[in-house]
Amino acid sequence: MQETITAQATPAGEGALAVIRISGTGALAVADKIFHGTHRPSSVEERKVILGRIVGNNQEVIDEVLLTVFHNPRSYTGEDLVEISGHGGAVVTSRVLAATLAAGARMARPGEFTERAFLNGKLDLTQAEAVMDLISAQTPRAAHAAVLQLEGRLGSEIRMLREELLECVAHLEAFIDFPEEGIDPESGAVLLNRMEGIAAHIDRLLVTATEGILLRDGITIALCGAPNAGKSSLMNRLLGVERSIVNAAPGTTRDTIEASASLGGYPFRIIDTAGLRETADPIEREGVQRARKAAEDADLRIHLVDASTMKTTVQPLFEDELLIINKMDLVDGSADLPPPPLSQESLLISCKTGEGIGELVEKILRRVTSRSESEATLHGASISSRHRDCLERAMTALREAIRLLAAGEPPELLAVELRSSLAAVGQIVGDAGPEEILGKIFSSFCIGK
Structure with a gap:
């Protein structure tokens, strides 16, 4: 016979409601000991909600609650299961939980309710x-x-x-x-x-596998390049909010700044890094070292270059980087830019006007999923x-x-x-x-x- 387990099913902290779950062969007996109402939980028709009070060992009223009974095997765990919905205060919820423990249940391990659902044939492992x-x-x-x-x-x-x-x-x-x-x-x-x-x-x-792992774990993008190349501006464009400070002065970003974004429905973690350059400033030098480490650990590295200052062919910073030429709004449309390295394709964008941002998102999705957003489909199995x-x-x-x-x-x-x-x-x-x-x-x- 499995032990009767209990735990708070809703997040810790204050809220409108808090739910305590009790599952196992003794779930109804535990509920009978702590619930006072017009009906005993063990005599209630399953899936019927009843109003009553939770009391402690000294018969002190702890909370007024709604209680629902689920009989095995027609419950989430496949066992007798009781759900107590009470007021969502941290103190009162902990007292209700303590009452279930004092009545004979034990604290559930992480995932134990779902584990029992699996062991009782309610769910397969997937x-x-x-x-x-x-x-x-x-x-x-x-x-x-x-x-x-x-x-x-x-x-x-x-x-x-x-x-x-x-x-x-x-x-x-x-x-x-x-x-x-x-x-x-x-x-x-x-x-x-x-x-x-x-x-x-x-x-x-x-x-x-690529689709499934990306949906579950997401992917990390590091924005790299020389100071004032527009890394912070690109981060703000991709996020749709002003997350990074943007200033014309080189070296504004001195530490890595991270934020989460959804691109094409996939979760991404975008890292804005310090500008990569030689510097005598010890604080900025530390930022450059952190920038290189963040880029090396990232799944995708975007190398930004300022179109208005390009004089020669761009030298790659990392293997397999995505080369982006930014600030096209500052360049005369008839001007010839130096060609990118033979091993790389480049994309022209302007973070200020939004030019090329849509194409950049498509290129990122192609790089990480092997297809574009318009080609992507939701698989029944990933x-x-x-x-x-x-x-x-x-x-x-x-x-x-x-x-x-x-x-x-x-x-x-x-x-x-x-x-x-x-x-x-x-x-x-x-x-x-x-x-x-x-x-x-x-x-x-x-x-x-």
Whole structure:
């Protein structure tokens, strides 16, 4: 019998309401001890809301609340579950929570409610992960992708993939039972065709890794260049607000300034850095060092150059940088600018007038997603880095099975590789997940979820 757990499901601090959750076989008994109203929680029809008071050990009234009962298995966790909605003060909420603990519940671990939902078959592991993805989504696009995964889109893809692998294993079992016959050419061709089809299915899922990881983790852009190249102005343009101080005096920005932005529906962290130049000023020198470190750690580096001061071909600051020529509003339209390095394309913009900013956003999206905003589509299934690792292991084992079949090796050897591939795929939805993997996933959740 699992212990009865409790936690605050709403954020800590003051608010209009606070919700305390209790789940487990003793949830109703705990509620009966602390709730006084016209009905005992254990006798209430499920999903019915009742009004009453929470009392402490000395029968002192702690709060007037609304209480809702959910009977197993028709609850979030698949267990008996009680939700207490009270006033959202920090003190009163902590006292209600303390009353549930004194009545026999224990404090839930981070993610334990969702972990129980997974263990009780209410969610597969991809759906459980989607709960946290939805909570932590930084853009509407990321939230939408999390909802699709919560609905089971990715889980359905993975179960389909597992069925395809199981069919291959079952096909092999017949040859393992009759080893003297071996795998005839016709059956081998059918099996090879099936395995190649599975490999193509895995490839289609792996393609979504960039999208999925970007939506979950976002990407960091460092704005780099000489002093007064317009880095702060570009940051303000991308954010749509005046976040960085803009001044004609070189060296205005002396430390890195960071802010979050949504570009094309994807979460980005934009870093405005100090101008890169040699300087005797110890404070500015420290800013330059921090700027270089931020740029090296960033996922994408944008090198800004002042068009009005360009005299020679621009020298790259970093490998794989995006070269942007700014302040085109200060340049005569008939003037010839020095060409960019042969290895780079450049984009002409003006942070002052907004010229080229839309094209810059498109170029950034192409660089990080391999497509433009107009081409981007919301996949029904976008995998995470954990899913990608599982699928890559599954693909390695599957490719080895294909190699063994082509070499005419015994079916037992093929079956070993196919079962390894099947186990790796199963870990995605939690059908074959080691305990430490599950612990790592749910420990990242907030308490009460």
